Amino acid sequence: xxxxxxxxxxxxxxxxxxxxxxxxxxxxxxxxxxxxxxxxxxxxxxxxxxx
Amino acid sequence: xxxxxxxxxxxxxxxxxxxxxxxxxxxxxxxxxxxxxxxxxxxxxxxxxxxxxxxxxxxxxxxxxxxxxxxxxxxxxxxxxxxxxxxxxxxxxxxxxxxxxxxxxxxxxxxxxxxxxxxxxxxxxxxxxxxxxxxxxxxxxxxxxxxxxxxxxxxxxxxxxxxxxxxxxxxxxxxxxxxxxxxxxxxxxxxxxxxxxxxxxxxxxxxxxxxxxxxxxxxxxxxxxx
Amino acid sequence: xxxxxxxxxxxxxxxxxxxxxxxxxxxxxxxxxxxxxxxxxxxxxxxxxxxxxxxxxxxxxxxxxxxxxxxxxxxxxxxxxxxxxxxxxxxxxxxxxxxxxxxxxxxxxxxxxxxxxxxxxxxxxxxxxxxxxxxxxxxxxxxxxxxxxxxxxxxxxxxxxxxxxxxxxxxxxxxxxxxxxxxxxxxxxxxxxxxxxxxxxxxxxxxxxxxxxxxxxxxxxxxxxxxxxxxxx
Numbered sequence: 001x002x003x004x005x006x007x008x009x010x011x012x013x014x015x016x017x018x019x020x021x022x023x024x025x026x027x028x029x030x031x032x033x034x035x036x037x038x039x040x041x042x043x044x045x046x047x048x049x050x051x
Numbered sequence: 052x053x054x055x056x057x058x059x060x061x062x063x064x065x066x067x068x069x070x071x072x073x074x075x076x077x078x079x080x081x082x083x084x085x086x087x088x089x090x091x092x093x094x095x096x097x098x099x100x101x102x103x104x105x106x107x108x109x110x111x112x113x114x115x116x117x118x119x120x121x122x123x124x125x126x127x128x129x130x131x132x133x134x135x136x137x138x139x140x141x142x143x144x145x146x147x148x149x150x151x152x153x154x155x156x157x158x159x160x161x162x163x164x165x166x167x168x169x170x171x172x173x174x175x176x177x178x179x180x181x182x183x184x185x186x187x188x189x190x191x192x193x194x195x196x197x198x199x200x201x202x203x204x205x206x207x208x209x210x211x212x213x214x215x216x217x218x219x220x221x222x223x224x225x226x227x228x229x230x231x232x233x234x235x236x237x238x239x240x241x242x243x244x245x246x247x248x249x250x251x252x253x254x255x256x257x258x259x260x261x262x263x264x265x266x267x268x269x270x271x272x273x274x275x276x277x
Numbered sequence: 278x279x280x281x282x283x284x285x286x287x288x289x290x291x292x293x294x295x296x297x298x299x300x301x302x303x304x305x306x307x308x309x310x311x312x313x314x315x316x317x318x319x320x321x322x323x324x325x326x327x328x329x330x331x332x333x334x335x336x337x338x339x340x341x342x343x344x345x346x347x348x349x350x351x352x353x354x355x356x357x358x359x360x361x362x363x364x365x366x367x368x369x370x371x372x373x374x375x376x377x378x379x380x381x382x383x384x385x386x387x388x389x390x391x392x393x394x395x396x397x398x399x400x401x402x403x404x405x406x407x408x409x410x411x412x413x414x415x416x417x418x419x420x421x422x423x424x425x426x427x428x429x430x431x432x433x434x435x436x437x438x439x440x441x442x443x444x445x446x447x448x449x450x451x452x453x454x455x456x457x458x459x460x461x462x463x464x465x466x467x468x469x470x471x472x473x474x475x476x477x478x479x480x481x482x483x484x485x486x487x488x489x490x491x492x493x494x495x496x497x498x499x500x501x502x503x504x505x506x507x508x509x510x
Contacts, residue, residue, distance in 0.1 A: 020307075034492055
């Protein structure tokens with residue numbers, strides 16, 4: 001019984017890219033908020049500088 | 052235990068009496084359900100599907116949305132009169148307070164359903180006859196599920212902003228299991244299927260009710276106490 | 278009084294390290310999946326979506342379980358940190374659910390011919406997504422911290438109890454309406470490369486989950502210490 005392998009590499013690319021974008025964008029928002037939460041306003045208690 | 056029940060009934064009776072006095076919320080919920088049925092009639096293509104195929108879904112979506120509307124009113128009376136704080140200061144066991152609220156809400160939603168059901172039969176020309184006792188039974192089962200969870204959420208949500216929006220957002224995911232069960236059982240009842248075909252769904256409905264009423268009684272204190 | 282952010286700072290730093298490692302590990306999994314793992318002849322290249330899709334579903338489930346567990350512990354112990362941790366996990370859970378709910382239909386289109394089907398995993402993850410959103414929406418609507426924590430914990434616990442009922446509903450539904458069979462390599466007959474890639478994926482994305490949660494938790498702690506609402510969770 002012969003079957004033909006479907007040509008769906010585009011779907012693979014789309015899924016991998018969408019996933020990567022979601023994770024990276026989320027990571028980005030976390031980094032931005034981490035900077036915000038640590039840097040602005042509050043005086044450092046231990047004197048260590050921001051990253 | 053009997054004391055708790057007596058207290059619960061007293062709380063429920065007070066709520067129901069309060070509601071009967073003003074009646075605006077009750078009437079609005081009834082009118083809303085009737086309107087949903089009317090909209091359904093115009094939202095379907097009568098040539099495409101027989102009324103009987105859609106009937107269980109139409110009925111239960113009407114019941115579900117009617118219940119959500121009705122539940123919104125559950126704690127408003129309290130909030131308006133700050134009466135809840137008064138009750139909470141008295142040494143009332145929280146379980147009695149929850150069950151009392153549950154019973155009052157069940158009565159309230161029950162009235163809405165009692166009006167919506169005959170309207171449904173009328174508008175959609177569904178002959179219920181033999182199936183009626185079963186339909187009443189499954190309605191009671193599923194409604195307990197809706198209202199048990201709805202009572203807790205409406206208690207939480209009443210003091211938030213956008214309360215009318217928060218309640219459905221929280222409640223609808225929880226209404227899915229009883230809703231699915233109710234639609235499946237109703238469909239089989241209307242088709243005159245034997246009880247054996249509904250067993251799984253009925254067990255789902257019953258288990259849901261038992262589990263969630265118990266759970267809600269257990270967590271209710273966290274909602275009303277500091 | 279100077280707010281003491283040292284604990285939050287440590288948590289965030291640790292979290293950022295884990296997160297970076299997780300992202301690198303995830304990139305490694307991508308490479309493994311694309312170049313090392315053999316192609317499944319019947320499904321074509323798109324089958325490899327599985328190596329990103331399955332860990333995302335797993336991540337969402339882990340995130341949800343953590344919310345539930347932390348909620349139970351909060352109602353028992355009343356430690357505010359449990360509440361902040363639960364809420365952080367909910368936010369991370371949204372990210373993982375979104376990945377699962379996007380890669381799933383893309384893969385599904387190639388296997389089933391339709392973008393969506395009410396199969397057990399997709400349906401459950403959809404519910405998790407809605408529950409995460411409802412949980413966070415409720416938090417945003419309750420200004421008082423203690424009340425917010427208590428209400429969230431109640432929703433977290435109720436959500437946890439809801440999951441088996443969703444499972445049961447889907448199962449009962451499916452035995453009546455047979456769903457298209459998902460062609461995916463089943464564990465026993467999976468070639469070792471596929472299994473290795475899958476396990477690596479699970480590990481990498483679990484690491485990523487931990488990194489995300491720690492950073493988010495650290496941010497929430499910092500906002501909490503400062504009494505800010507902007508980065509509160």
